[in-house]
Amino acid sequence: MTGEEDVRPSLQTGGPGPITNGSLLDFPRDPLACMRKLYASHGPVAALEDEGRRVAFVFSPAYVQEVLTDIATYHSQFFAIRGSRNSAQRRLTSNILSQNGEEHKRVRRLVIGPFQKKCFEPYHDVLAKLAGDLLASWRPAETRNIFREMTRYMLRVTSVLLFGCDTDELAYEIGRHIERWVALNHAVGIGAFVPDAEAGASYDDLLATAASLEQKVLALIEHRRGAGATGNDVLSRLISAHDDSGAGMTDAELIGQTAVLFSAAHLTTANTLTWTLFLLAQHPRVASALVEELDAALGRAIPSLRQLEELPLLDAVIKESMRILPASAYSHRVNVRPVQFGDLRLAPGTPIIFSPVITHHLPELFPEPKAFCPERWRNFSPSPYAYFPFAAGPRMCIGAGLATMILKFTLTVILQHFRFTMVPGATIDARVDWTMLNPASGMPMRLLPLETGFAYAPVNGSVHDLVELGAAPEAELSRAA
Numbered sequence: 001m002t003g004e005e006d007v008r009p010s011l012q013t014g015g016p017g018p019i020t021n022g023s024l025l026d027f028p029r030d031p032l033a034c035m036r037k038l039y040a041s042h043g044p045v046a047a048l049e050d051e052g053r054r055v056a057f058v059f060s061p062a063y064v065q066e067v068l069t070d071i072a073t074y075h076s077q078f079f080a081i082r083g084s085r086n087s088a089q090r091r092l093t094s095n096i097l098s099q100n101g102e103e104h105k106r107v108r109r110l111v112i113g114p115f116q117k118k119c120f121e122p123y124h125d126v127l128a129k130l131a132g133d134l135l136a137s138w139r140p141a142e143t144r145n146i147f148r149e150m151t152r153y154m155l156r157v158t159s160v161l162l163f164g165c166d167t168d169e170l171a172y173e174i175g176r177h178i179e180r181w182v183a184l185n186h187a188v189g190i191g192a193f194v195p196d197a198e199a200g201a202s203y204d205d206l207l208a209t210a211a212s213l214e215q216k217v218l219a220l221i222e223h224r225r226g227a228g229a230t231g232n233d234v235l236s237r238l239i240s241a242h243d244d245s246g247a248g249m250t251d252a253e254l255i256g257q258t259a260v261l262f263s264a265a266h267l268t269t270a271n272t273l274t275w276t277l278f279l280l281a282q283h284p285r286v287a288s289a290l291v292e293e294l295d296a297a298l299g300r301a302i303p304s305l306r307q308l309e310e311l312p313l314l315d316a317v318i319k320e321s322m323r324i325l326p327a328s329a330y331s332h333r334v335n336v337r338p339v340q341f342g343d344l345r346l347a348p349g350t351p352i353i354f355s356p357v358i359t360h361h362l363p364e365l366f367p368e369p370k371a372f373c374p375e376r377w378r379n380f381s382p383s384p385y386a387y388f389p390f391a392a393g394p395r396m397c398i399g400a401g402l403a404t405m406i407l408k409f410t411l412t413v414i415l416q417h418f419r420f421t422m423v424p425g426a427t428i429d430a431r432v433d434w435t436m437l438n439p440a441s442g443m444p445m446r447l448l449p450l451e452t453g454f455a456y457a458p459v460n461g462s463v464h465d466l467v468e469l470g471a472a473p474e475a476e477l478s479r480a481a
């Protein structure tokens with residue numbers, strides 16, 4: 001895998017070599033279009049090159065596996081702009097996503113405890129209460145932006161479950177700040193790794209937002225400290241590790257880890273809930289089959305954690321939703337030594353992108369990739385490097401089990417209380433903002449009473465590039481059967 005950086009780049013866009021010459025800014029401007037074009041031109045490995053600077057892309061399971069498992073070679077790097085020493089920006093970017101080697105192992109060991117299945121039981125009642133509050137605020141015949149609803153719901157869930165804080169306003173404030181801070185990091189560091197001179201104007205704004213976000217995060221930490229920090233929540237564990245002195249966490253680390261956990265947990269899960277509700281609304285036969293499964297197993301009773309694990313169609317619907325519209329559209333690593341993928345040699349320090357949204361749509365791995373087909377998951381276990389909505393390997397998402405539980409619980413109780421349909425003619429854009437595949441223009445849905453069936457409603461927007469909608473009912477029925 002080693003080699004010197006002595007290979008001349010191909011000069012032809014879409015030529016036989018793996019390199020397209022162009023502007024690196026093409027990637028952050030429209031990551032999805034750029035990656036699709038690169039894949040179409042070059043296949044499993046590609047690079048975008050601009051005046052000698054490269055960003056590389058790996059799309060096939062074998063290359064994804066290499067990048068995700070060889071953690072000594074491929075380092076994780078959080079945002080490019082770290083800020084000066086002693087700045088809020090530096091503290092906020094000092095977190096598990098920017099740590100590697102022994103430092104990463106230590107922090108991962110520290111935070112992973114409450115994310116193990118055996119710790120979930122106390123979360124159940126909290127979740128039942130928060131989901132109950134959400135449903136109580138909805139009325140049949142209302143139109144709601146479900147993306148906004150799910151984001152606010154997940155801010156509360158994250159705040160209470162992970163941080164032992166039930167002050168809604170603080171949760172919403174942190175959510176607003178995180179959104180702005182993440183957006184500014186991407187604007188200033190463009191996609192986190194491509195320098196863009198024009199973006200420099202946002203730098204002061206970034207530092208000010210970081211300072212303000214840090215104050216909110218500190219308020220959350222103080223709130224927990226004030227309550228004794230003895231709970232099973234993640235924050236209590238981080239704080240007591242900190243108080244142990246010696247091997248514990250510095251204040252800077254505590255701030256960085258708290259902020260990253262808050263943002264990693266709520267954005268991704270809210271986004272997945274939204275896309276799954278959308279896919280169900282647009283596939284009435286699948287939605288009805290799922291309701292039948294839930295009715296038979298649960299009726300209107302609040303599901304226990306054990307029951308949630310015994311609902312095969314629910315499990316398949318979530319897997320298929322995260323295949324076709326994965327919340328995390330791409331991530332990247334940076335190689336610390338020269339590496340080679342097929343004909344492509346990369347000098348140390350090259351950003352290397354891997355993308356669930358591209359790999360999950362390769363027809364050789366998932367036939368009819370644009371079809372929402374939960375049925376495909378019956379007796380199907382793709383390689384963890386072909387299907388990786390939570391990434392894979394030693395840095396796989398630590399919240400995958402918890403997120404799956406929250407998704408199952410929340411979708412179940414929503415379906416026990418409401419039917420829903422898309423607002424006809426709504427524009428649903430699947431756009432990559434930062435690294436997230438977002439419903440960029442919102443998700444307007446009409447809530448309906450239980451007596452109403454599900455009904456497909458045509459929508460516009462770029463979501464059609466990824467999902468086939470409005471399939472003949474028979475096709476959908478046979479897929480859902």
Ligand code: HEM
Pocket residue numbers: 076096097108162261262264265266268269272327328331332388389390391394395396397398399400402403
């Ligand atoms: C549907 C919901 C979720 C999705 C789709 C998701 C996705 C991901 C992905 C793709 C990564 C890998 C990023 C990379 O390697 O660059 C990741 C890492 C991570 N996720 Fe999640 N995540 C979800 C929920 C959560 C939750 C609920 C938490 C809880 C706090 C969480 C905490 C983390 C952490 C701490 C990491 C970094 C792990 C490490 O570097 O060792 N995530 N997640």
